[in-house]
Amino acid sequence: MTDLTASSALAGAQGRSLFERGERTRRRHAAEKRFRMIGLAAVVFGILALFGLLGSILTNGVSSFRQTYVALDIHLDPAKLDKAGTRDPEALRKLTTFTYQPLIKAAVDRLISEKGISIEGLGGKDAEGIISKEAPAELRRFVLADPSKIGETVRFELLADGRIDGYYKGRVTMETAKLDRNVTPEQLMLADALKAEGALTTRFNWSFFTAPDASDTRPEAAGLGVAILGSAYMMLIVLCLSLPIGVAASIYLEEFAPRNRLTDIIEVNIANLAAVPSIVFGILGLAVFINYAGLPQSAPIVGGLVLTLMTLPTIIIATRAALKAVPPSIREAALGVGASKMQSIFHHVLPLAAPGILTGTIIGLAQALGETAPLLLIGMVAFVREFPAAPPGGFFDPASALPVQVYNWTQRGDPAFIERASGAIIVLLVFLIIMNLGAIFLRRRFERRW
Amino acid sequence: MTPGILAIIVLVLTAAGYVLGRRRALALAKRDGARLHSLPGHYGQAVALFTMVPALLLMAAWLFLQPLLIDNQISSQIPDSVIPEGGARSLVMADVRRIADGLDRLVETGRVSEDALSSMQADTTDIRGRLAEVGVALGSDVAPAVFDAAKSYRSIADTSALLRNIAVLATALAFGFLALQRVKPAMRARNISETFIRSLLIGSSLVAILTTFGIVASLLFETIHFFRLYPARDFFFSTVWNPQFRGGSDLGILPLLWGTFYVSVVALLLAVPIGLMIAIYLAEYSGRALRSFAKPAIEILAGIPTIVYGLFALITVGPFLRDWLAQPLGLGTSSSSVLTAGLVMGIMLIPFVSSLSDDVINAVPQAMRDGSYGLGATQSETIRKVIMPAALPGIVGAILLAASRAIGETMIVVMGAGAAARLGLNPLEAMTTVTVKIVSQLTGDTEFASPETLVAFALGLTLFVFTLGLNILALYIVRKYREQYE
Numbered sequence: 001m002t003d004l005t006a007s008s009a010l011a012g013a014q015g016r017s018l019f020e021r022g023e024r025t026r027r028r029h030a031a032e033k034r035f036r037m038i039g040l041a042a043v044v045f046g047i048l049a050l051f052g053l054l055g056s057i058l059t060n061g062v063s064s065f066r067q068t069y070v071a072l073d074i075h076l077d078p079a080k081l082d083k084a085g086t087r088d089p090e091a092l093r094k095l096t097t098f099t100y101q102p103l104i105k106a107a108v109d110r111l112i113s114e115k116g117i118s119i120e121g122l123g124g125k126d127a128e129g130i131i132s133k134e135a136p137a138e139l140r141r142f143v144l145a146d147p148s149k150i151g152e153t154v155r156f157e158l159l160a161d162g163r164i165d166g167y168y169k170g171r172v173t174m175e176t177a178k179l180d181r182n183v184t185p186e187q188l189m190l191a192d193a194l195k196a197e198g199a200l201t202t203r204f205n206w207s208f209f210t211a212p213d214a215s216d217t218r219p220e221a222a223g224l225g226v227a228i229l230g231s232a233y234m235m236l237i238v239l240c241l242s243l244p245i246g247v248a249a250s251i252y253l254e255e256f257a258p259r260n261r262l263t264d265i266i267e268v269n270i271a272n273l274a275a276v277p278s279i280v281f282g283i284l285g286l287a288v289f290i291n292y293a294g295l296p297q298s299a300p301i302v303g304g305l306v307l308t309l310m311t312l313p314t315i316i317i318a319t320r321a322a323l324k325a326v327p328p329s330i331r332e333a334a335l336g337v338g339a340s341k342m343q344s345i346f347h348h349v350l351p352l353a354a355p356g357i358l359t360g361t362i363i364g365l366a367q368a369l370g371e372t373a374p375l376l377l378i379g380m381v382a383f384v385r386e387f388p389a390a391p392p393g394g395f396f397d398p399a400s401a402l403p404v405q406v407y408n409w410t411q412r413g414d415p416a417f418i419e420r421a422s423g424a425i426i427v428l429l430v431f432l433i434i435m436n437l438g439a440i441f442l443r444r445r446f447e448r449r450w
Numbered sequence: 451m452t453p454g455i456l457a458i459i460v461l462v463l464t465a466a467g468y469v470l471g472r473r474r475a476l477a478l479a480k481r482d483g484a485r486l487h488s489l490p491g492h493y494g495q496a497v498a499l500f501t502m503v504p505a506l507l508l509m510a511a512w513l514f515l516q517p518l519l520i521d522n523q524i525s526s527q528i529p530d531s532v533i534p535e536g537g538a539r540s541l542v543m544a545d546v547r548r549i550a551d552g553l554d555r556l557v558e559t560g561r562v563s564e565d566a567l568s569s570m571q572a573d574t575t576d577i578r579g580r581l582a583e584v585g586v587a588l589g590s591d592v593a594p595a596v597f598d599a600a601k602s603y604r605s606i607a608d609t610s611a612l613l614r615n616i617a618v619l620a621t622a623l624a625f626g627f628l629a630l631q632r633v634k635p636a637m638r639a640r641n642i643s644e645t646f647i648r649s650l651l652i653g654s655s656l657v658a659i660l661t662t663f664g665i666v667a668s669l670l671f672e673t674i675h676f677f678r679l680y681p682a683r684d685f686f687f688s689t690v691w692n693p694q695f696r697g698g699s700d701l702g703i704l705p706l707l708w709g710t711f712y713v714s715v716v717a718l719l720l721a722v723p724i725g726l727m728i729a730i731y732l733a734e735y736s737g738r739a740l741r742s743f744a745k746p747a748i749e750i751l752a753g754i755p756t757i758v759y760g761l762f763a764l765i766t767v768g769p770f771l772r773d774w775l776a777q778p779l780g781l782g783t784s785s786s787s788v789l790t791a792g793l794v795m796g797i798m799l800i801p802f803v804s805s806l807s808d809d810v811i812n813a814v815p816q817a818m819r820d821g822s823y824g825l826g827a828t829q830s831e832t833i834r835k836v837i838m839p840a841a842l843p844g845i846v847g848a849i850l851l852a853a854s855r856a857i858g859e860t861m862i863v864v865m866g867a868g869a870a871a872r873l874g875l876n877p878l879e880a881m882t883t884v885t886v887k888i889v890s891q892l893t894g895d896t897e898f899a900s901p902e903t904l905v906a907f908a909l910g911l912t913l914f915v916f917t918l919g920l921n922i923l924a925l926y927i928v929r930k931y932r933e934q935y936e
Contacts, residue, residue, distance in 0.1 A: 046800055046804070050748070246654075256652075266659060271925075276665065287671075292517065342648070369755075372756065372860075373756075376860075377888075422761065432753065
C-alpha cells in the first residue's frame with residue numbers, strides 16, 4: 001500500500017535503470033530516514049527523561065545524607081539545672097529547654113576564647129546562633145535520661161544550624177547571608193574558623209533515618225524515623241490483608257467460578273478498580289473508615305486499609321495470571337489419583353504458582369509504598385513527632401508515611417527542607433529498587449516455563 | 451478486651467478446635483472399628499472453620515454497625531439548644547466522642563477513678579482542663595448536656611464492647627462445640643470443610659464489589675448532602691471558584707474542569723507522539739541490544755511514584771520554565787503552571803502509552819508486513835499505512851486509558867499546577883484541577899457539614915464518572931474494532 005500507483009511508477013521509471021535512484025525514490029528514502037530518526041529521538045527522549053528525573057532528585061538530595069555538627073564541651077551546671085541538689089527527676093522535668101540555652105551559650109563562648117578566634121562584628125547572640133535550636137532539647141533529653149551527669153562536663157556533638165549546614169552544601173553563600181535574617185556573614189566566618197580548628201565537622205547523617213520530623217525553623221533536625229516506621233506498619237497491614245484476600249479471590253475466579261452474571265460483575269469490578277484514580281480511594285477511606293467507622297485520623301491502620309483496597313486488583317490480576325500459567329495436566333493428574341478439586345489446587349497448583357503470586361504481591365506493595373494522594377486525605381500530613389507504639393496498638397497511633405513526608409517538607413518555607421525532601425525520595429526509591437530487585441530475583445530463580 | 455485480643459482468643463479456640471476434632475474422629479474410629487470417610491485432618495479442619503468463621507464474621511459486623519447504632523442513640527439525647535448557631539449535630543457528636551475518649555484516658559492513667567467520674571459534673575469541674583492533661587484539646591468549655599452525652603456514650607460503648615466480647619466468644623464456643631459433637635467416622639468431613647472454604651473464597655472475591663459499592667455509596671451520599679446545601683445548577687455552570695470559610699462561597703466546577711482538561715491535553719500532546727514513536731521504533735526498527743536496554747529503562751518511568759514526578763516539577767521543571775520561558779516572554783512569574791504540570795505528567799504517561807501500543811503493534815501479524823514489503827513499500831510506509839490502521843483501535847484505547855490516568859492524577863498537579871482556579875488560555879499561568887481542589891478542601895481539620903468540605907465529594911464523583919466513562923469507552927473501542935486475525 002504505497003502511494004505509488006502503477007501508472008506513476010511507470011512514468012517515473014521510464015527510460016531509467018532499476019539500479020538508478022529516481023527523484024521519487026530518493027524522497028521516499030529520505031522520508032524513511034526521517035521517520036527512523038524521529039523514532040530514535042523519541043527513545044532517546046524517554047531515556048533522557050528518566051535520567052533527568054533521577055539526576056535532578058539525586059543532585060538535590062544526596063547532600064541530605066551529610067550533616068554539619070559542632071563538638072562542644074558543655075558543663076552541666078548544677079547551679080542552673082538543679083539548685084536543690086536532689087537530682088529529683090520530677091523537678092528536672094519541669095525545667096524547659098530555655099534553662100539549657102545558657103549552658104550552650106557558655107560552652108560556645110568558651111570554645112571561641114580557647115581557640116583564640118576573634119571575628120569582627122560578631123553580635124552577642126550570633127555565636128550561639130550557629131548551634132541548632134534543637135540542641136537545648138537534646139541536652140534536656142540527655143539530662144533527663146541520666147540526672148547523675150549533672151555537674152560534669154560532657155562532650156556533645158550538636159547539630160549546627162540549618163543555614164550553617166547549608167553553607168557547606170553550597171545553599172548559603174556570603175552574599176545570600178547578607179540578605180538573610182536568619183544568618184549573618186560573621187556567623188559563617190566563625191563557622192569557617194571552627195572548621196579550621198576541627199570543632200565543626202560535616203559527616204554522615206544517621207539521624208536522618210532515625211529522628212522524627214522537626215518544626216519549620218529547624219530543618220537540620222528533621223528525620224524520617226516516624227515516616228519509615230509508619231510506612232512499614234502500613235505495608236505490614238497491606239501484606240497481611242491483601243495477600244490472603246487477593247489469592248482467595250483469584251482462586252475462586254480462576255478455578256471455581258461458573259460463567260454467570262455474578263462472575264462477570266466481579267471481573268468488571270476488578271478491572272475498573274484497577275483504573276479508579278487513587279485519590280478516590282482516599283475519599284472512600286475518609287468517608288467510610290474515619291467518618292463512619294470512627295477510626296483515628298493519621299493512623300497507619302486507615303492508611304493500610306485504603307492501600308489494601310488499592311493493591312487488591314494488582315494482586316488479583318497477577319495471581320490469576322500465575323494460576324493460569326500452571327498447566328491443566330497438573331490438576332488432572334491430582335484429580336486422577338483421587339484428590340478433590342480443592343486439594344488439587346491447594347496442594348499442587350498454588351505452590352507451583354507461588355513465585356508468580358509473590359512477584360505480583362511485591363510489585364503491588366511497591367506501588368502502595370509510593371502512593372501519596374489517598375494518604376493526604378486521611379490526615380497523614382499531620383505533623384507527627386511521636387513514634388507510634390509497637391503493633392498492634394501502634395497501628396492506631398498517629399504516624400506519617402514516606403511519600404507524605406516528602407510532600408509535607410515541600411510545603412515548608414525553608415529551602416533546606418527541599419534538600420530533605422529529595423533525600424527522602426532517594427530513601428523511598430532505594431526501598432522500591434530493593435523490592436523490585438526481589439521480585440525480579442524471585443521470577444528468575446523460581447518461575448518455571450511449562 | 452480490645453478487638454485484637456478477642457481475635458487472638460478466637461484463633462486460639464480455632465487451633466484447639468482443630469486438635470480436638472481430629473482427635474475425636476480418630477478415637478471414634480478406633481472405638482467403633484469404622485473407617486473414616488475423610489482424612490483425620492479434615493475433621494479437625496471442619497471444627498476449626500466452624501469455630502473461627504462465624505465468630506469473626508460476627509465481630510466484623512459488630513464493629514461495623516456499632517458506631518452507627520451508638521451515634522443514633524446518643525445523638526437523640528443531645529438537645530437542640532447545645533448545638534451552636536449555624537453548626538451541625540455531627541460536630542457536637544464529634545466533641546462527644548472526643549470527650550468520651552479523653553475520659554477513657556483519664557481513667558486509664560489513673561488520674562480519675564471510675565466512681566469519681568460518675569459523680570463529676572460539667573458545671574462544677576473544669577472538664578476542659580482535666581482533659582487537656584491527657585492531651586485531648588477542646589475548642590471550648592463543655593456544656594453539661596454534652597458532658598452527660600459523653601458519659602452515656604462511654605457507658606453504652608462499654609456495654610456494647612462487653613456484649614460484643616461475650617457474643618463473639620459464645621458464638622465461637624457454640625459453633626465449635628456443635629461441630630465437635632457432629633464428628634463421627636461417617637461424617638463427610640472433606641466435603642463439608644471444602645464447601646466451607648469455597649464460600650470463603652467467594653466471599654473474598656466479593657470484596658471487589660464491596661469496594662466499588664463503598665466508593666459509589668460514600669460519594670453519592672455526601673454529594674446529595676452537598677446539593678441540599680448548595681444548588682446543583684451553580685455547581686455545574688458557575689465559572690467562579692471561590693470558597694470562603696465564613697459561607698457564601700462560589701463553588702463552580704467549570705474552572706477546575708478547564709484546568710484538568712488543559713493540563714491533560716498538554717500531557718497527552720507530549721506523551722502520545724513520543725510514546726507511540728518509542729513503541730514503533732522498539733517494535734520495528736531497533737536492534738536487540740538497544741531494545742533490551744531501552745524497554746526496561748522506559749518501563750522504570752512507570753514504576754516511579756508520582757510524588758517523585760511532583761518533586762521534579764516543583765524543584766526542576768517549574769523554575770526552569772519560569773526563568774527561561776515565562777519571564778523572558780513576560781507571560782507569567784509563577785513556577786507552577788499548566789505547562790509545568792503538563793510536561794511532567796506527559797513524561798509519566800510515556801511508558802503507559804508506549805507499552806500498551808507496543809503490545810498492540812506486536813499483535814499485528816507478520817504476514818501483513820510481508821505483503822506490504824512485497825509491494826515495494828518502505829518500512830515507514832508499511833508502518834504508517836498498514837500497521838497503524840490495523841493497530842488503531844488498540845492505540846486509541848491506550849490513549850483513552852492514558853487520558854483517564856491524566857485526569858485522575860493528583861500529586862503532579864498538586865505540586866506543579868498551582869492552586870488558583872482560573873479560566874485562561876496562557877499555559878504559563880498557574881491553574882488548578884479537580885484533584886487539587888479535592889485535596890485542598892479535605893486536608894486539615896475537616897468538618898463534615900459545610901458545603902466547602904462536601905464539595906470535595908461532588909468533585910470526587912465527577913472525577914469518578916469521567917474516569918469510569920473513559921475506561922469503559924476504551925474497553926468498548928478495543929473490543930468492538932479489534933481486527934481478528936486468523
